[in-house]
Amino acid sequence: MTTTAPVTAGHTNEDEELMLAAVRQLVEEKVAPRAAAIDESGEFPWDVKELFAQNDLLGVPIPAEYGGLGGTFLTYVKVVEEIAKACASSSLIVAVQELGMLPIMIAGSEAQKQRFLPKIASGEHLAAYALTEVSSGSDALGSMKTRAVRDGDRYVLNGSKIWITNGSVADVVCVFAVTDPAAGSRGVSAFVLEKGMPGFSVGKKEKKMGIRGSPTVELTFDGCEVPLENRIGEEGEGFKIAMKVLDKSRPGIAAQALGIAAGALEYATNYAKERVAFGKPIGQHQGVGFMLADMKTEVEAARLLLYEAARKCDAGAPDVTQWAAMAKLKCGDVAMSVTTDAVQVLGGFGYSTEYPVERMMRDAKITQIYEGTQQIQRLVIARTLVGKAKAP
Ligand code: CAA
Numbered sequence: 001m002t003t004t005a006p007v008t009a010g011h012t013n014e015d016e017e018l019m020l021a022a023v024r025q026l027v028e029e030k031v032a033p034r035a036a037a038i039d040e041s042g043e044f045p046w047d048v049k050e051l052f053a054q055n056d057l058l059g060v061p062i063p064a065e066y067g068g069l070g071g072t073f074l075t076y077v078k079v080v081e082e083i084a085k086a087c088a089s090s091s092l093i094v095a096v097q098e099l100g101m102l103p104i105m106i107a108g109s110e111a112q113k114q115r116f117l118p119k120i121a122s123g124e125h126l127a128a129y130a131l132t133e134v135s136s137g138s139d140a141l142g143s144m145k146t147r148a149v150r151d152g153d154r155y156v157l158n159g160s161k162i163w164i165t166n167g168s169v170a171d172v173v174c175v176f177a178v179t180d181p182a183a184g185s186r187g188v189s190a191f192v193l194e195k196g197m198p199g200f201s202v203g204k205k206e207k208k209m210g211i212r213g214s215p216t217v218e219l220t221f222d223g224c225e226v227p228l229e230n231r232i233g234e235e236g237e238g239f240k241i242a243m244k245v246l247d248k249s250r251p252g253i254a255a256q257a258l259g260i261a262a263g264a265l266e267y268a269t270n271y272a273k274e275r276v277a278f279g280k281p282i283g284q285h286q287g288v289g290f291m292l293a294d295m296k297t298e299v300e301a302a303r304l305l306l307y308e309a310a311r312k313c314d315a316g317a318p319d320v321t322q323w324a325a326m327a328k329l330k331c332g333d334v335a336m337s338v339t340t341d342a343v344q345v346l347g348g349f350g351y352s353t354e355y356p357v358e359r360m361m362r363d364a365k366i367t368q369i370y371e372g373t374q375q376i377q378r379l380v381i382a383r384t385l386v387g388k389a390k391a392p
Contacts, residue, residue, distance in 0.1 A: 035087035038213035053123025067118035073313040077255035084259025088363035089213030095252040100127025103174040107233035128170035130161040148177035157221035167217040188238035199224030210362035254327040257335035257367035264342035322384040329377040335364035
């Protein structure tokens with residue numbers, strides 16, 4: 001196990017530390033003061049997106065030759081974590097930019113990488129990823145209905161996707177559609193759709209419990225013509241591309257979850273040092289002190305698991321599927337339990353929107369649901385241990 005690997009070729013751990021210190025300062029000065037208002041308004045924070053673009057945070061893991069920072073996944077997850085400590089919605093701008101570009105990064109042609117990645121890295125374009133459908137959430141393959149039919153040098157797409165994070169603000173969306181209904185896992189293909197393509201439109205926006213500054217929408221394809229050069233990989237490779245993307249994006253959501261937990265822990269700890277009851281700070285009462293001790297232990301355990309998963313992404317390790325799922329599972333559950341306890345530590349104040357921990361608790365919940373529910377993570381992990389049951 002490597003714990004002191006350089007950030008990336010030509011970079012050092014010192015470079016990473018400097019970068020994270022700058023991100024911390026940016027978050028403290030510019031993002032944290034916006035977090036409550038972003039949640040309250042439910043609007044996408046374009047100002048925060050611009051801030052991230054100006055500070056090169058939208059292309060951390062994109063190689064320098066395509067306009068990115070050429071950082072490691074480890075650096076990338078640490079950036080997401082830092083932002084999520086203050087604002088989960090803002091951290092999702094960075095995480096979904098990565099999710100949306102990954103199909104191109106993993107399976108795109110050189111021409112597609114040159115065409116799409118520099119604008120994503122600079123923030124000129126926002127990216128999104130569209131896999132989920134009304135009846136195809138956990139069962140992403142078996143229940144997919146969106147069809148793409150080849151017609152000469154183009155495909156015609158019909159169908160819809162739901163729960164598409166940042167779908168209404170994205171300029172490019174990687175969409176997965178069935179090209180051969182009889183071919184099972186080899187019957188799905190991946191496409192890059194561009195804003196403004198005829199027949200490609202944004203539908204209903206969800207009203208959500210948390211991550212309210214991140215628009216979650218339906219996308220519809222009504223005879224949408226997609227040029228052949230926008231297909232990612234070969235026809236029939238789409239499902240594997242989708243799964244390989246999740247192996248690299250689940251650590252990003254785990255980082256978001258970890259950041260939410262760490263932010264809530266810090267707030268609750270400071271509160272417990274100041275709030276006095278029965279003649280002493282409440283943190284000095286064993287009931288609260290032990291809660292904080294457990295929260296801290298869980299956060300640090302989750303962090304170690306996540307960072308190791310990120311190192312495995314960097315190394316292209318063969319067990320990355322398992323580690324990405326374990327990181328997402330652990331960090332999501334820790335986010336939920338730690339934020340719930342943080343609300344408890346603050347008591348009535350924790351339940352008030354005047355304090356940030358109730359927002360953190362609402363934001364935490366989605367990390368147990370999206371990018372594969374916690375039940376799907378367990379299924380993925382179990383299959384890496386004992387295999388998938390054969391059809392009878
Ligand atoms: N890498 C490469 N190939 C993979 C793979 C991986 N990690 N996982 C599966 N595959 C391949 C399999 O080898 C198999 O190939 P063959 O048919 O050639 O053998 C094929 O893909 C099908 O795999 P399975 O047989 O395992 O498929 P399944 O239907 O039994 O189960 C699943 C697949 C793991 C349950 C998958 O459907 C899944 O992960 N579901 C959850 C979907 C999900 O995470 N959605 C999140 C949407 S994105 C989102 O939420 C983002 C956001 O808003 C921020």
